Amino acid sequence: MIxxxxxxxxxxxxxxxxxxxxxxxxxxxxxxxxxxxVGEPDFKTxxxxxxxxxxxxxxxxxxxxxxxxxADLRQExxxxxxxxxxxxxxxxxxIIVTVGGSEGIDLCLRSVISAGDEVLIVEPSFVxxxxxxxxxxGVPVPIETKAEDEFRLTAQELREKITDKTKLLVLPYPNNPxxxxxxxxxxxxxxxxxxxxxxxxxxxxxxxELTYSGKHVSIASLDDMRERTIVINxxxxxxxxxxxxxxxxxxxxEIISQMLKLHQYAIMSSPTVSQFAAxxxxxxxxxxxxxxxxxxxxxxRYLVDxxxxxxxxxFTPQGAFYVFPCIRSTGLSSxxxxxxxxxxxxxxxxxxxxxxxxxxxxIRVSYAxxxxxxxxxxxxxxxxxxxxxxxxVQ
Amino acid sequence: xxxxxxxxxxxxxxxxxxxxxxxxxxxxxxxxxxxxLEKDGVITGYTAIIDETxxxxxSITAMxxxxxxxxxxxxxxxxxxxxxxYEQVDSVRLMSGAYxxxxxxxxxxxxxxxxxxxxxLAAIDAVQSTTTHFLLRSYKVNGIVTDPEDTDERGLIxx
Numbered sequence: 001m002i003x004x005x006x007x008x009x010x011x012x013x014x015x016x017x018x019x020x021x022x023x024x025x026x027x028x029x030x031x032x033x034x035x036x037x038v039g040e041p042d043f044k045t046x047x048x049x050x051x052x053x054x055x056x057x058x059x060x061x062x063x064x065x066x067x068x069x070x071a072d073l074r075q076e077x078x079x080x081x082x083x084x085x086x087x088x089x090x091x092x093x094x095i096i097v098t099v100g101g102s103e104g105i106d107l108c109l110r111s112v113i114s115a116g117d118e119v120l121i122v123e124p125s126f127v128x129x130x131x132x133x134x135x136x137x138g139v140p141v142p143i144e145t146k147a148e149d150e151f152r153l154t155a156q157e158l159r160e161k162i163t164d165k166t167k168l169l170v171l172p173y174p175n176n177p178x179x180x181x182x183x184x185x186x187x188x189x190x191x192x193x194x195x196x197x198x199x200x201x202x203x204x205x206x207x208x209e210l211t212y213s214g215k216h217v218s219i220a221s222l223d224d225m226r227e228r229t230i231v232i233n234x235x236x237x238x239x240x241x242x243x244x245x246x247x248x249x250x251x252x253x254e255i256i257s258q259m260l261k262l263h264q265y266a267i268m269s270s271p272t273v274s275q276f277a278a279x280x281x282x283x284x285x286x287x288x289x290x291x292x293x294x295x296x297x298x299x300x301r302y303l304v305d306x307x308x309x310x311x312x313x314x315f316t317p318q319g320a321f322y323v324f325p326c327i328r329s330t331g332l333s334s335x336x337x338x339x340x341x342x343x344x345x346x347x348x349x350x351x352x353x354x355x356x357x358x359x360x361x362x363i364r365v366s367y368a369x370x371x372x373x374x375x376x377x378x379x380x381x382x383x384x385x386x387x388x389x390x391x392x393v394q
Numbered sequence: 395x396x397x398x399x400x401x402x403x404x405x406x407x408x409x410x411x412x413x414x415x416x417x418x419x420x421x422x423x424x425x426x427x428x429x430x431l432e433k434d435g436v437i438t439g440y441t442a443i444i445d446e447t448x449x450x451x452x453s454i455t456a457m458x459x460x461x462x463x464x465x466x467x468x469x470x471x472x473x474x475x476x477x478x479x480y481e482q483v484d485s486v487r488l489m490s491g492a493y494x495x496x497x498x499x500x501x502x503x504x505x506x507x508x509x510x511x512x513x514x515l516a517a518i519d520a521v522q523s524t525t526t527h528f529l530l531r532s533y534k535v536n537g538i539v540t541d542p543e544d545t546d547e548r549g550l551i552x553x
Contacts, residue, residue, distance in 0.1 A: 020553060037551035039552045299416075301416045371416075372404075372405060
């Protein structure tokens with residue numbers, strides 16, 4: 001019989017599965033669970049975008065596109081960046097249309113990292129950075145952000161972690177899971193630390209359109225930063241297009257040309273129907289973004305207030321669609337809290353430590369749900385906390 | 395006001411405190427806004443959306459189209475108002491197009507509705523004809539999706 005231990009790559013075999021897997025399995029097997037656990041919009045893709053996809057299918061436009069993506073789409077993306085973050089990228093050779101933001105992250109990390117390179121990763125953050133860095137032989141170096149700093153990266157914390165081997169900073173703002181954003185002045189301080197180094201920045205801005213106070217600022221728009229920044233964005237969160245699997249990577253051509261080689265070999269080109277539909281999204285759907293953002297904003301205010309009233313300290317996030325309340329007052333670990341909550345009240349939230357060790361003591365609560373759904377969940381969490389206090393948790 | 399109305403449309407039972415938090419206003423301001431909307435006649439009432447097929451599975455709802463000869467003084471108003479005064483009538487609307495007045499009626503069985511159409515609507519002199527449509531199934535009512543098939547297809551947990 002084949003020995004898979006020997007047949008498969010030890011690097012992959014030793015890779016830790018995502019921390020929420022076990023918890024997911026528990027939630028999955030229970031009946032009637034209401035979830036606050038997803039990382040995707042509850043809105044449907046704007047109808048006009050879906051309609052465009054139907055048209056494209058009717059016309060039979062189902063072949064590959066150019067490797068980097070449809071020229072018209074790259075043109076629109078270029079215009080989008082100029083209009084939204086004030087940075088110019090040449091549609092010809094500074095933009096790749098990727099399979100979700102995730103592929104862009106993968107391309108970037110694999111194009112930059114060699115064995116032994118250190119990659120600074122702001123935590124808590126999305127789960128994919130560290131495993132891919134390790135896969136490339138790099139060394140993930142977490143930079144822990146704190147609730148008292150509103151989970152922003154500070155220049156001092158960055159400076160402390162930089163060594164001769166530091167190759168890249170992963171800057172994921174607006175942040176999943178904390179909802180934190182970096183304001184212009186915060187980014188300027190970071191830029192100041194980086195500008196005379198050879199350190200690159202992977203700026204994961206997938207939630208950029210979901211920024212609730214003021215406009216999203218990209219670090220690429222600051223002096224001397226465009227040349228060292230790879231901007232990752234996409235259609236999933238802004239246009240509620242998760243299943244279309246379409247992202248964007250933009251960077252100076254010296255970087256993009258390397259990433260494009262990988263994309264050519266691994267992917268060929270991103271889904272064609274999705275690409276055509278995305279052109280419509282960029283051209284026609286600015287109003288839909290505003291509508292969805294307004295709706296998220298109301299839910300955000302509701303949840304922050306509700307958690308604080310329940311006695312779980314919750315800082316007011318300014319981006320994405322998550323709140324990140326602190327559950328230390330219950331005396332439970334994040335995992336225990338989430339498991340007890342799902343067993344006793346059938347509410348699924350994600351333990352904060354799934355997003356890095358410094359997420360311990362927190363839970364991630366998504367508000368990509370209707371207000372009525374959120375109210376029911378809050379009611380149940382309130383009962384749960386009461387029962388915890390009285391020692392009557394089922 | 396637009397956001398306030400949107401929230402109330404979706405759930406009129408939200409408390410002023412909840413509305414205040416979500417709209418970043420004071421409770422007193424919310425109370426004043428709602429009072430103004432009521433006074434101006436923008437909000438004319440609050441109601442529960444009841445699925446009659448669950449509450450009383452035998453009950454039946456009909457939409458009845460009426461072609462009406464307008465009256466010399468009052469046009470359609472007197473007729474519409476007199477129809478609206480029946481308790482079993484849920485709504486009365488003057489419409490453009492192939493017919494004039496659309497009446498929705500709920501009754502405990504089909505015979506009750508037939509009798510109402512024959513005796514109370516068709517018998518009105520100005521009513522030229524009636525077309526009765528029975529409701530088979532509701533998918534969305536007053537902006538609230540009532541179709542249980544419309545479920546959340548997303549997974550429970552996703553990073």
